[in-house]
Amino acid sequence: MPETIAFYVFSAIAIGASALVIGQRNPMHSVLLLIASFGALAGLYIQLDAPFVAVAQIIIYAGAIMVLFLFVVMLLNAPQEDAAEWDRTHPLRQGVLARFGSLLALLLVVELVWALLGTSDVDRPVGEQAGAAGSVRALGKVLFTEYVFPFEATSVLILVAMVGAVVLARRESDES
């Protein structure tokens, strides 16, 4: 029973916070709500018997990435424009774009429903499915043997992005 209550609380926070993220005028509030949403997701991962994924979620998303988001938003000096002005000039206010956007959103909902209807093992207990994700040892083994190529390829990709960022930042400072 406590598990069920916790599940509904975490889900409500995750969904509610995510919905609120879109509705904020202040980008700083959006980022903070997104952190709350990620935290609730971590709680759901723990309920799925995947504590390692939950902790990784907190370290990587809620911790590192969102703090960088906050930093960027703050350094760009959070645009807090006049609400009416914002509404008039916002690109999403234009009819064509708005209609295209709602079409995409509808498509996403349809896809989600279709995917959920297609899965057959939703009602199976999580324990047997999670397996590898539950223990760090098993996860590490799978990652470094079976999936070693995708793993290394991803790290090279991230390295390339990092080098690119450094090069871009340096060029800018040279000009000024």
Added chain:
Amino acid sequence: MEWLTPLVAPFIVLNAIIGIVTYVTLLERKFAARMQSRVGPYRVGPHGLLQPIADAIKLMMKEDVVPTAVDRPVYNLAPIVFLVPCMLIFATIPFAPGLGVADLNIGILFFLAVSAMEIVGLFMAGWGSNNKYALLSAMRAVNQVISYDLPFIFSALVPVLLAGSLRLSDIAAAQAGLWFVFYPVVGQLAFIAFIVSTVAAENRAPFDILEAESELVAGFRVEYSGMKFAIIQLAEYAHVVGASFLGALLFLGAWAGPGPEWLGPGWFLLKAMFVFLLVTWVRWSFVRIRVDQILALSWKVLLPATLVLLIAAAIVVVWRGTPGV
């Protein structure tokens, strides 16, 4: 009554932690006074022993001033968001074999993840205050925390490698024969790196640029008063105490010590206080260093050094065949 059990342990630990944290402030003030040839708090109770209680009562009685220009929801939530991770880190710490709230199999990762979350509360306080000093302080804090989280995590992972487990009680048990701080070369260097990055991660002098009194008044908490100020202060000290417990557990053998087994928690507390005093000692011994020096120390010295240490520890473990001492 069955469902009550998971509530009792956190209740006890939480209250014990608040008690310890309250008295740790007195310990630090007495220690600092000693270093500066002063007496320190002496008036309230014998040798000033009731001073923390008097402080707490004073803070509770104070008026709660909220400046008009603050971002209200963020400003009001910040102390709580700051306090929660600082208290949660105690959840995985085993105070004796089998005596703790939750002995997770990824205990140390939980500790590191949750302890890094304090930056969100700190940031909310700095930004929500709508004050230029607080904002500058929050920016410096983010800078510093991002830089020092990595050496902190890497130095904490060295004992994990040596013990071969992420569970905190396993790491403590692996040191029954030899504390990791005495492990040849790797142990000592990792301990030094851990202490330095703890001092930096706790934003204490010589790394206290985010509350540098002479330039930023009180940094991110400059607009806070009364109970909210008390909560921020409590959270900060709780985080330092939590890091001290982690240091004592990772390097100083946790509850290992002479005497009967029930003395274990006492030894653990004593060792944690030793680590706390080390951090305090550093705080009151050095002058504040500049931002660029702080960042250079982290990225150019500590980070490569701890990475090399981690690889060295891995080589030692592979060479010896099995993890453990």
